[in-house]
Amino acid sequence: MAETLHNLALGFSIALSPVILLYAVVGCVVGTLVGVLPGVGPLAGISLLLPATFGLDATRAIVMLAGIYYGAMYGGSTTSILMRIPGEAASVMTCIDGYAMARKGRAGAALAIAAVGSYVAGTVSVIGLMLLAPPLASFALRFGPPEYFALLVLGLLVLAYMSSGSMLKALAMAALGLLLGMIGIDQMTGYFRFAYGVVELGDGIGVVPVAVGLFGLAEILATAGLPAPPRVIKPKLRELLPTRREWRESAWPIGRGTVLGFLIGIVPGSAHIISSFVSYAVERKLSKRPEEFGQGAVAGVAGPESANNSATSGAFVPMLALGVPSGPIPAVMLAAMMVHGVSPGPLLIKQQPELFWGFIASMYVGNVVLLVLNLPLVGVFVNILRVPYPILYPSILAFCILGVYAVNGSVVDVWIMLLMGALGYLLRKLDFETAPIVLGVVLAPMIEMALRQSLAMSDGQYSIFLGRPISATLLGVGLLLLLLGLRPLVTRGLDWRARLALAEKGEEHP
Numbered sequence: 001m002a003e004t005l006h007n008l009a010l011g012f013s014i015a016l017s018p019v020i021l022l023y024a025v026v027g028c029v030v031g032t033l034v035g036v037l038p039g040v041g042p043l044a045g046i047s048l049l050l051p052a053t054f055g056l057d058a059t060r061a062i063v064m065l066a067g068i069y070y071g072a073m074y075g076g077s078t079t080s081i082l083m084r085i086p087g088e089a090a091s092v093m094t095c096i097d098g099y100a101m102a103r104k105g106r107a108g109a110a111l112a113i114a115a116v117g118s119y120v121a122g123t124v125s126v127i128g129l130m131l132l133a134p135p136l137a138s139f140a141l142r143f144g145p146p147e148y149f150a151l152l153v154l155g156l157l158v159l160a161y162m163s164s165g166s167m168l169k170a171l172a173m174a175a176l177g178l179l180l181g182m183i184g185i186d187q188m189t190g191y192f193r194f195a196y197g198v199v200e201l202g203d204g205i206g207v208v209p210v211a212v213g214l215f216g217l218a219e220i221l222a223t224a225g226l227p228a229p230p231r232v233i234k235p236k237l238r239e240l241l242p243t244r245r246e247w248r249e250s251a252w253p254i255g256r257g258t259v260l261g262f263l264i265g266i267v268p269g270s271a272h273i274i275s276s277f278v279s280y281a282v283e284r285k286l287s288k289r290p291e292e293f294g295q296g297a298v299a300g301v302a303g304p305e306s307a308n309n310s311a312t313s314g315a316f317v318p319m320l321a322l323g324v325p326s327g328p329i330p331a332v333m334l335a336a337m338m339v340h341g342v343s344p345g346p347l348l349i350k351q352q353p354e355l356f357w358g359f360i361a362s363m364y365v366g367n368v369v370l371l372v373l374n375l376p377l378v379g380v381f382v383n384i385l386r387v388p389y390p391i392l393y394p395s396i397l398a399f400c401i402l403g404v405y406a407v408n409g410s411v412v413d414v415w416i417m418l419l420m421g422a423l424g425y426l427l428r429k430l431d432f433e434t435a436p437i438v439l440g441v442v443l444a445p446m447i448e449m450a451l452r453q454s455l456a457m458s459d460g461q462y463s464i465f466l467g468r469p470i471s472a473t474l475l476g477v478g479l480l481l482l483l484l485g486l487r488p489l490v491t492r493g494l495d496w497r498a499r500l501a502l503a504e505k506g507e508e509h510p
Contacts, residue, residue, distance in 0.1 A: 004130065011357030014059065015365050023060045024362050027067020028369045034068060035075020035091075042072035046332050050339075058340035059355050063362040065336055069329060070122060070312045070363070074370050077114040077305055078381055081107060083396050085216035085403075090273045090308040092438050093280040095215045097293060097300030104296050108240030111378045113250050113298060114305045115371055121258040121306035122367035125313035128262050130360050132317070143267065145457065146465050149450035150474035151267065152443050155274055157478040159281045159436060160485065167485035170436050173427075177440015178447070180205050187445065188452055200412035207273075209404045209417040210441050214434040216400050217421025220393050222428060240378055242298075250302035253283050257306030264307070265314020273442050277435065279307035313363065320344055320356065 014020055034045035045068050053061035076091035081098035094114065101110040143151070160170040183194040184204030195201040242250070260282065261275040283303040284293045293300050319330040337344055342355060349356050387395070404417045424434050458464035466472045 007353060007357045008130065008361060010353065011359075011361030012364075014354055014358035015063070015361035020060060020063055020358065020362065021365065023056075023064040024067050024366050025369050027064040028071040028366050028373060031068035031071020031073075032075035032370070032373065035072035036078050042069050043329050043332065045072050046329065046336070050332070050336055053336065054339070056340075058337070058342050059358050061340050062333075062337060062342070062355070062359055065333060066359065066363060067366050067369075069333070070309060070366060071370060073309050073312050074115070074118045074305075074374065077118075077301075078111065079399075081110045081114065081301070082381060083216065083399075084219040085396065085400060086211045090276050090304075090311075092211050092215065092273075092435055093276045093304040094301055096280075096435070097295075097297045099219070100294065100296035101298070101301065106246075106296065107382045108378050109242040109246055109298075110301050111381060112240070112242055112375060113246065113302050115374045115378070117250065117254045117257065117302045117306040118309040119367050119371040120254050121261060121310040122313065122370070123364060124258045125262045125265075125310040126360060126363045126367070129313045129316055129320075129363075142470065144468075145450045145453035146468050146471040147474070148267075149447060149454055150465060150471035150478070152447045152450065154474045154478040154481075155278065156436075156439070156443065157481045157485075159277055159439065161481040169432055173432055173434065173436040174440045177437040177442075178444045179440075180210070180437070181441040181444020182448065187449055198412060200408075200410050203408075204445065205416055205441060206407065206413055207438065207441055208407050209413045210420050211438050212400050212404055213417040213420025214424035214427075214437060216396065217417060218424030218428060218434070220397060221421060221425040223389070223393065240382060246298045249298045253279070253299040253303035254306045256282060256286075257303040258310045261307035261310030261312075262314040265311035266317050273308070274439070275307040275311040276304035277439050279303040280435075320348060320359075 015024065030049065031042070031045065034042065046065055049068060050065070053064060056064070073090060076086060077094050077098065079085045080091040080094040081102055084095045084099040086092045086095055098110045098114070101107060156171075156174050160167050160174060181204065183201055185192055185202050192202065257275075257279040260279050264275040264278060280293075280300060280303060283297075283299040284290050287293065287297065287299060289297075315330045316333075319334055334344060342348070342352065400417065401414055404413050405411070407413065427434050454464050455462070464471075465475055
């Protein structure tokens with residue numbers, strides 16, 4: 001422990017030097033702006049700005065790129081809360097209750113809780129990264145394709161089981177997302193499938209146009225269909241800060257989201273997205289008032305925002321300790337480190353302690369910078385809600401189109417967003433949840449790849465999933481959740497048959 005504290009002191013001496021501090025601030029500011037723009041997100045932001053770091057030394061470059069990463073994770077919450085447009089895919093769950101709070105005049109409170117939750121989760125998860133990186137990373141390596149497949153399937157079943165409505169409806173929406181996620185070039189054979197000759201669909205349907213369409217555009221269509229436009233919200237200064245009750249209600253969700261996000265972040269995959277979905281589902285299941293979720297529950301903002309920021313640090317564990325990226329964003333970060341002559345892995349801490357501990361300390365500093373930057377801007381952001389809806393909604397629509405087009409420069413993405421907006425509007429009218437569709441699109445390529453790799457390992461024998469203890473346990477838990485979730489349907493079916501039988505005998509059901 002003494003050695004760890006000594007190393008951390010070395011890290012802070014590097015991170016607080018004026019030059020490194022400047023690059024951390026620049027990274028956080030750019031990351032926040034990237035997160036606010038719908039569709040750009042941390043992956044696109046880091047990829048676009050990687051060439052700008054080529055003239056820098058390794059420490060400055062990595063600190064700046066890390067600042068962009070967790071700055072973008074925070075910035076995505078701003079448009080989610082104020083406009084119901086997810087700035088990036090991890091902010092999808094924040095849209096639901098964050099926007100509902102804004103409609104009630106609590107936008108300032110939602111933004112403040114998102115900022116504080118992100119700060120707490122970021123700071124605690126960096127401590128976890130510092131202390132637990134080697135043992136947790138070695139555990140994550142025990143996951144092969146069968147375990148990974150079982151884990152992803154279990155994740156879908158957990159979310160469906162914890163949904164507020166029908167489990168069958170949630171599974172149907174997740175299945176729709178999985179089907180959409182299979183469009184494009186087959187990763188193992190290179191076969192072009194379900195694209196109907198549209199070349200732009202080779203990389204598949206992007207998460208961004210799907211999320212922005214299902215949430216942002218569907219909200220505009222739903223509001224446009226109202227007989228009278230919603231009242232323009234003009235929050236007072238005293239309403240910008242959360243009340244004591246809101247702080248109390250957000251404390252435990254922030255704690256749970258931090259732990260969940262960090263643990264999920266270590267496992268390969270789009271951890272920051274999955275963690276926000278799992279956190280939202282857990283909070284709704286644990287809440288004493290689950291009916292408030294979707295209507296402006298504070299826990300629905302605090303939990304997912306903490307989880308996706310905590311997962312950011314968790315994703316660095318296998319990358320730094322073992323040189324194994326746990327998702328597309330850490331993979332780009334890994335490439336950036338290698339471009340600058342740094343080889344992540346077990347020897348990094350011994351060979352380049354200044355870089356490793358300087359990076360860890362810069363994450364502490366970055367979280368403080370984000371809090372200092374964003375809390376004073378809450379009042380500025382909330383003023384967006386003062387704009388009359390006939391002006392605001394066309395602006396939001398233009399914002400959505402520009403953001404989605406900017407990702408790949410593709411008009412096809414814009415059409416996908418428009419189609420998803422119409423689908424989202426229809427599903428809202430039919431009382432279906434649209435969030436599982438986004439998760440299905442995210443997980444489809446990973447589930448398919450893990451399944452096919454597992455079958456390749458076993459010569460097509462499905463028994464591989466039962467022959468490995470971790471995957472068998474995970475699938476067993478998933479089956480149990482499925483049975484528990486479908487039990488009410490079976491009970492209602494048996495009850496209906498009993499009523500029918502009694503009706504035929506001319507008797508009344510007791």
